[in-house]
Structure formats: C-alpha cells, structure tokens
Amino acid sequence: MDITSIKLALQDSKLGFVGAGKMAQAIADGLVKQGLISPSDIHASAPSDTNLKLWREKGMNTANCNEKIIRNCKIIFIAVKPQYFHEAISDIKTTDGIANRLFVSVMAGFSTTALEEVLNRLMPSPRVVRVMPNTPLLVGAGCSVFCGGSSAKEDDMLIVQGMLSELGKCIQIKESMMSGAGVISGCGPAFMYLLIESIADGGVKMGVPRDLAQQLAAQTMLGAAEMVLKTGRHPGQLKDEVCSPGGTTIVGVQTLEDRGVRSAMMAAVEAATLKSIDLGKKK
Ligand SMILES: NC(=O)C1=CN([C@@H]2O[C@H](COP(=O)(O)OP(=O)(O)OC[C@H]3O[C@@H](n4cnc5c(N)ncnc54)[C@H](O)[C@@H]3O)[C@@H](O)[C@H]2O)C=CC1
Numbered sequence: 001m002d003i004t005s006i007k008l009a010l011q012d013s014k015l016g017f018v019g020a021g022k023m024a025q026a027i028a029d030g031l032v033k034q035g036l037i038s039p040s041d042i043h044a045s046a047p048s049d050t051n052l053k054l055w056r057e058k059g060m061n062t063a064n065c066n067e068k069i070i071r072n073c074k075i076i077f078i079a080v081k082p083q084y085f086h087e088a089i090s091d092i093k094t095t096d097g098i099a100n101r102l103f104v105s106v107m108a109g110f111s112t113t114a115l116e117e118v119l120n121r122l123m124p125s126p127r128v129v130r131v132m133p134n135t136p137l138l139v140g141a142g143c144s145v146f147c148g149g150s151s152a153k154e155d156d157m158l159i160v161q162g163m164l165s166e167l168g169k170c171i172q173i174k175e176s177m178m179s180g181a182g183v184i185s186g187c188g189p190a191f192m193y194l195l196i197e198s199i200a201d202g203g204v205k206m207g208v209p210r211d212l213a214q215q216l217a218a219q220t221m222l223g224a225a226e227m228v229l230k231t232g233r234h235p236g237q238l239k240d241e242v243c244s245p246g247g248t249t250i251v252g253v254q255t256l257e258d259r260g261v262r263s264a265m266m267a268a269v270e271a272a273t274l275k276s277i278d279l280g281k282k283k
C-alpha cells in the first residue's frame with residue numbers, strides 16, 4: 001500500500017489505542033513523526049489519566065472509557081498488558097452499532113484465536129491482526145513481525161504492514177513463529193541496550209568519559225547491524241575480519257566466550273519465548 005493510501009485510510013478510519021503506555025505511545029508518535037497521521041485523528045484510552053495527559057499535550061484525543069475508542073475508530077491497537085485484556089473488553093457495555101473494526105494486537109503471547117474469542121463479545125468474526133513491534137519504531141528504526149487472524153482481510157494485512165513499514169522493518173510470518181520471532185523484535189531492544197550499557201561501562205572503567213563511551217558503543221552496534229543487513233554476510237565471518245591475529249579483539253572475544261555471553265544470549269531468547277507462551281496460556 002502506498003503512503004498516500006495509508007494516510008487516507010488512517011484519516012478516514014481514525015486510529016484508536018486501548019492502552020496508552022510505552023508501546024502505544026511509540027507507535028502513535030512514530031506515525032505522527034513520519035507524517036502518516038495527524039494527532040487529532042488519534043484516540044487513546046486508559047483507566048487513569050497518568051499517561052493520557054501526555055497524549056493530550058500532543059493534540060491527541062483521550063478517554064477513560066475503552067468503548068469510546070472502539071466507537072470512534074475503525075482501526076484499534078490493543079496495547080494493554082495481556083493480563084488486562086479481558087477486563088478492557090468486558091468494560092464495554094453497549095455493543096450495538098459497533099461493526100467493521102480492525103483490531104491490531106501488540107500483546108505478547110495472545111494468539112489470534114484467543115483474541116478472536118474475546119473480541120467475539122463485541123462482534124461476530126472480528127478482524128484481528130497480531131503484531132510484535134518494538135519501541136525503536138519511534139525513531140523510524142522499528143522491527144515488527146505480524147500475522148493475521150481467521151477473519152483478517154487482505155486490506156487489513158496491507159494497512160498494518162504499510163503503517164509499520166514506514167516505521168522500520170515489518171515482516172509477515174506464520175503464527176507458529178510469533179513467540180520466538182516476537183522475542184527477537186519485541187524484547188530484543190532491551191537485550192541490545194544492556195550490551196550498549198555494559199560496553200560503555202567497560203569504556204568508563206578504562207577511563208573513557210561516559211558520554212563518549214555510550215556514543216561509541218551505540219554507533220558501533222548500529223554499524224555492526226548495518227554490516228550484517230547490507231552485506232548479507234554471516235556475523236561469524238564479519239567477526240573474524242575484526243579479529244587480527246595476535247591482536248586485541250580476539251582476546252576480548254575469548255573473554256566473552258569464557259563468560260558465556262553467547263550461551264547467555266541464547267538462553268535469554270529461550271526464556272522470554274517460554275514466558276510468552278506461558279502468558280498466552282494464562283490469558
Ligand atoms: N514495551 C515494549 O517494548 C513492547 C510492548 N509490547 C506489548 O504492548 C503492551 C503494552 O506494553 P507497555 O506499553 O510496555 O505497557 P505499559 O504498562 O506502558 O502500558 C499499558 C497501558 O495499558 C493501560 N491499561 C491498563 N488496564 C487497562 C484497561 N483495562 N483498559 C485500557 N487500558 C488499560 C495502562 O494504563 C497503560 O496506559 C503489552 O501487551 C506488551 O506485551 C509489545 C512489544 C514491545
């Protein structure tokens with residue numbers, strides 16, 4: 001879908017957010033920043049005003065009532081914690097006149113079947129798209145994976161992919177891969193921040209000023225990521241090219257291997273994936 005069609009669709013549908021926290025704000029702010037939607041076409045709800053005032057300061061509409069969002073908007077992001085989803089939907093008292101909505105869930109663990117079961121309360125055959133985005137889409141460098149539910153139409157998939165592709169990479173995958181792939185995209189930034197922080201800490205320990213150390217660590221991570229994506233070469237091969245024989249890098253690499261960094265990263269992805277599956281079971 002081209003950018004003009006996305007803009008028109010968003011202007012016509014209005015964009016709703018049930019849940020107004022960090023992920024919802026990153027998506028809304030990212031879309032406004034990229035000029036895809038005007039703040040006045042965005043509506044968000046949450047039970048308390050704590051987050052909502054930030055939305056109002058940006059010219060967006062807010063409500064304490066989820067029903068209002070679902071009435072006002074035809075495309076609705078579900079951005080509450082998975083454990084609050086039932087409560088968020090059961091709050092809706094009158095469902096008359098609500099039809100033809102597209103629900104885009106960003107909740108970890110919630111399958112499209114489980115989403116459809118809950119949303120059936122509002123309308124028959126709800127159109128659902130399940131996404132696992134990440135917060136870097138706020139700066140146009142997001143990474144999202146998504147899949148459609150049983151009633152999602154081709155246009156629903158296109159609008160979701162269109163919107164999120166304007167904010168970074170967005171890849172359609174099979175639902176069976178959502179938990180594992182969603183951890184890489186959704187949780188991944190936290191793992192990367194931890195690496196940036198600890199590399200900067202190492203620099204500070206060696207006498208590099210904090211600001212400089214952090215800038216160098218972040219830019220180096222960006223550069224390494226670009227090398228993997230743009231050259232398409234294996235990260236192991238790219239690593240080998242940095243390790244000069246008898247040099248400094250290989251000594252650092254051995255230290256990382258001794259401390260189990262590789263195994264720790266793999267275990268983190270595994271543990272977070274299992275947690276995502278578990279959250280889905282508890283729904
Ligand atoms: N933070 C992240 O990097 C990512 C988060 N997600 C998903 O996004 C969802 C939200 O996560 P965060 O934004 O981090 O959490 P958050 O705690 O910042 O935001 C949750 C929001 O939901 C609101 N809320 C709670 N109960 C509600 C109800 N009954 N009705 C309406 N709103 C209600 C809260 O007031 C808050 O505004 C989760 O399901 C998470 O799995 C997905 C990918 C990445």
Ligand SMILES: O=C(O)[C@@H]1CCC=N1
Pocket residue numbers: 108186187
């Ligand atoms: O920690 C979480 O559960 C959410 C989902 C992915 C990132 N944040």
